[in-house]
Amino acid sequence: MRTNLQKLIIYELNEVPIKVLKKYIKIFPHSNFAYICKKGVLKNTYTTDDGELHPWSTWPTVHRGVNNKIHNIRFINQNLNSAKKWPPIWEVLIENEKSIGIFGSLQSYPPIKNRFVSFYLPDTFAPDIDAYPKVLEIFQDFNLSLTEKNKAISRTISSKEIYKFLKLIVLGTFRFKTILKVFNQVIYEIFDKRNKTLRSLLQPILGFDIYIKMLEKKKPEFSTFFTNHVAGIMHRYWRYTFPEDFGDKINNDNFHLESINKAMHIADNQIGELIKFSKSHNYDLWILSSMGQEAIKREDDFPEIYVGSIGKIIKAIGLNQKHYQLLPAMQPDLCINCKDKKSKTKLLENLKQIKDKNGKLIFIPRYVNDGNSINISIKHSYHAFKTKKFFIKGETFTAKDLDIEFVKRDIGTGYHCREGIFICYGKKSNDIFKSYGSKNINTKDFFNKVKRYFEI
Numbered sequence: 383m384r385t386n387l388q389k390l391i392i393y394e395l396n397e398v399p400i401k402v403l404k405k406y407i408k409i410f411p412h413s414n415f416a417y418i419c420k421k422g423v424l425k426n427t428y429t430t431d432d433g434e435l436h437p438w439s440t441w442p443t444v445h446r447g448v449n450n451k452i453h454n455i456r457f458i459n460q461n462l463n464s465a466k467k468w469p470p471i472w473e474v475l476i477e478n479e480k481s482i483g484i485f486g487s488l489q490s491y492p493p494i495k496n497r498f499v500s501f502y503l504p505d506t507f508a509p510d511i512d513a514y515p516k517v518l519e520i521f522q523d524f525n526l527s528l529t530e531k532n533k534a535i536s537r538t539i540s541s542k543e544i545y546k547f548l549k550l551i552v553l554g555t556f557r558f559k560t561i562l563k564v565f566n567q568v569i570y571e572i573f574d575k576r577n578k579t580l581r582s583l584l585q586p587i588l589g590f591d592i593y594i595k596m597l598e599k600k601k602p603e604f605s606t607f608f609t610n611h612v613a614g615i616m617h618r619y620w621r622y623t624f625p626e627d628f629g630d631k632i633n634n635d636n637f638h639l640e641s642i643n644k645a646m647h648i649a650d651n652q653i654g655e656l657i658k659f660s661k662s663h664n665y666d667l668w669i670l671s672s673m674g675q676e677a678i679k680r681e682d683d684f685p686e687i688y689v690g691s692i693g694k695i696i697k698a699i700g701l702n703q704k705h706y707q708l709l710p711a712m713q714p715d716l717c718i719n720c721k722d723k724k725s726k727t728k729l730l731e732n733l734k735q736i737k738d739k740n741g742k743l744i745f746i747p748r749y750v751n752d753g754n755s756i757n758i759s760i761k762h763s764y765h766a767f768k769t770k771k772f773f774i775k776g777e778t779f780t781a782k783d784l785d786i787e788f789v790k791r792d793i794g795t796g797y798h799c800r801e802g803i804f805i806c807y808g809k810k811s812n813d814i815f816k817s818y819g820s821k822n823i824n825t826k827d828f829f830n831k832v833k834r835y836f837e838i
Contacts, residue, residue, distance in 0.1 A: 388810060389603045389665045390835055391656055394487060395649055396437055397613035399674030400426055400803050405623070406646045414654035415646070415805075418669070422807035423815045426822040428800045429673045435798040437613070438507075438712075440672035440825065441488040445470040447829025454751070455489055458507045459709040459717045461753020462489070471832050475604050478838050483602035485593045486609070500600035503592075505608065506585075507710040509719075517553065521592055524550060528585070529710065556591045563587060576637050579618070579792065583645060586611040590652050594659070601663060604832070609652075615645040616675045620796030627677035628795070638792075657807065666808025666835070672825055678797040682762045685788035686714055687744065689760065694785045698774050699732040701725070714760040715748065726754050733758065735774050738766040804828075810835065 403424075407416045429440050431450040442455040446468040450456065453465040470490070472482045476498045483500040484490055491504035495514045502514045503522060506529045511522040524546040551561060567584055570577040586609040593607050619638040621628055633639065653669065660667045689695070689708075696703045705721035706729065720726035733745045742763055749757040766772060767788050770781045781788065804823055806815050814831060815823075 387603060387664075388835075389601070389663070390605070390668065390811075390832065391597070391660065391665050392604075392606045392668045392670055392832075393649075393653060393656060394441070394606055394608040395612065395669055395671050395803075396441075396608065396610045397616065397673060397675050397798065398646075398649075398671045398803055399676065399799065399801055401624070401674075401676075402612070402616065402642060402646070403803055406643065406650075409643065410650070414650045414657060418653060418657060418667070418805055418807045422667075422805055423812050425804045425815060425818060427671065427673075427802040427804050427825050428822050429802070429825045431673075435673050435800065437610070437672060438488050441608075442470070444670065444672045444825050444828050445472075445487065445489070447471070447826050449826055456749040456751065457715070457717060457755075457757035458489075458711050459491075459509055459719070460749070460751050460755050460757065464752060471829050472604065472606075474833065474838070475836065478836070480604055480836060481600075481602040483596060483600055483605040485596070485605070485607045486589060487606045488608060500602035500605075501596045506610075507712070509709050517555070518592070518596075520546075520553065521550060521555065521589075525585070525589070526710065556588060560587050560591050579638075580615075580641065580644065582614050583611055583648060586648055586652070590655075594655060597659065604836070607652075609649065612642070612645040612649060613675065615641050616796040617794050618792045618796070620675065620677055624677060628679065660808065666806065666811040668807075668811065669803070669805040670828065671802035671804075674799045674802040675796040676799040678795060680793055680795070682764070683793045684762075684764055685767050685790040686762055687760050687766065688713065688787040688789045689716060689785070690787065691785050692716070692718065694783065695736070696729075698779055698784060699735055701728055701732060709755065711757070714762075716745070716758040716760065718756050718758065720754045720756065722754060726750075726756060729756065737773050738763040739769055739771065739773065740765050744772065 403415060407419060429443060431439050431443055438458045439450040439455055442453050443449045446453050448468050453468050455462060455465055472484055475482055479498060481498050481500050484502045486503055486505050488505045491508040493502035493504055493512055493514050499514060501518060503518045504513060506525055511519045511526060513519045513522045527543055550556060564584060567581060597605060619641045622636050622638045623642045625632055656667050692706060692708045693703045696706050705725040707719045709717040709719050711717040720729055730747055734743060736744045738744060744761055744763060746759045746761055747756055748759040772779045772784060806812060814834060
């Protein structure tokens with residue numbers, strides 16, 4: 383593999399806005415973030431996607447160079463045939479005989495396997511464990527099981543998941559310091575249940591251990607690493623970092639006062655490693671968010687509906703369970719793959735029959751595309767929570783009858799906004815992006831900037 387050419391790493395730091403970055407740098411002036419912003423180029427970005435903003439749409443805009451009005455990628459695990467005219471940048475690079483290494487980028491399933499692919503791990507909502515090379519399949523099996531089981535709240539770790547983790551340890555997948563962090567987290571949760579809310583911060587640490595080993599071994603010309611850990615913490619705990627957005631006073635005793643900083647520390651450490659690697663191996667480094675977050679005030683602070691399996695619901699609305707498969711999605715959404723168009727039409731019609739006692743619909747189709755999958759939004763219902771009852775065609779069903787749970791999460795205080803961040807580090811990248819001056823960067827422009835970087 384060619385080693386003398388200039389290469390590029392994109393660290394996909396999901397949903398981090400300039401407000402969070404600047405506050406972090408102010409508190410930690412000697413951080414890697416502070417260093418890279420000083421030595422590189424820092425820009426605001428914005429997305430032109432329409433409708434409600436979601437990362438599974440805004441990242442394809444970055445990767446494909448057109449927004450969602452054109453690529454029409456609207457939900458996780460949808461059929462992507464509509465976007466074939468606008469392939470992701472890594473496919474363009476492969477066509478130009480550049481080696482690639484993809485790690486977790488959203489909407490990257492299925493993996494590509496050819497002589498220009500050094501490694502390829504699809505995102506944590508992939509429908510199966512398919513990845514390259516084989517060791518990534520072993521990790522993805524562990525990764526997907528944790529994501530599926532803990533997508534709403536952190537639950538008890540099963541013996542099967544412990545076995546998968548121990549298998550990865552035996553294979554030498556994780557560094558000793560990472561294994562120690564995992565065991566420390568277990569102990570913290572035993573002594574204070576609130577620490578369960580920070581368990582998700584282990585996921586990027588585990589993933590990065592594998593990524594940096596792959597990067598050091600394969601050294602592809604282009605590589606991505608996606609992490610959602612800061613975004614997840616901001617969604618829940620924005621209020622405690624920015625109490626002024628809610629007219630609050632700082633509460634120094636609040637458990638989550640430093641939670642966003644803890645998440646940013648993880649990204650900062652990883653960026654520090656990537657800076658050292660980039661210097662040693664002739665890489666430029668880009669840090670990019672496809673959009674950002676800002677404060678949001680919500681009133682519906684009561685347990686929400688969670689659906690972990692759909693068999694009983696499908697049966698209750700009179701459909702054949704064998705014709706429907708639940709695919710991974712992010713709470714409070716469902717993604718259901720239907721056997722064919724006829725099954726899809728029946729499901730859309732019959733979901734309208736599921737209501738609470740006031741007649742409010744519980745399952746609302748959010749996006750429907752040309753394929754056989756449907757994205758469904760699960761609506762909050764206080765009456766369903768209080769009564770634990772649902773009504774289908776005049777018949778009463780309990781939550782247990784339908785395999786429905788009610789789960790309580792910390793109320794969301796941060797939500798999506800159009801503006802994100804971009805930082806680049808490296809002479810070639812600095813020269814490319816200095817031409818923007820004070821202008822913000824449209825996220826769809828990064829597609830052509832990568833092509834320019836590689837002189838395609």
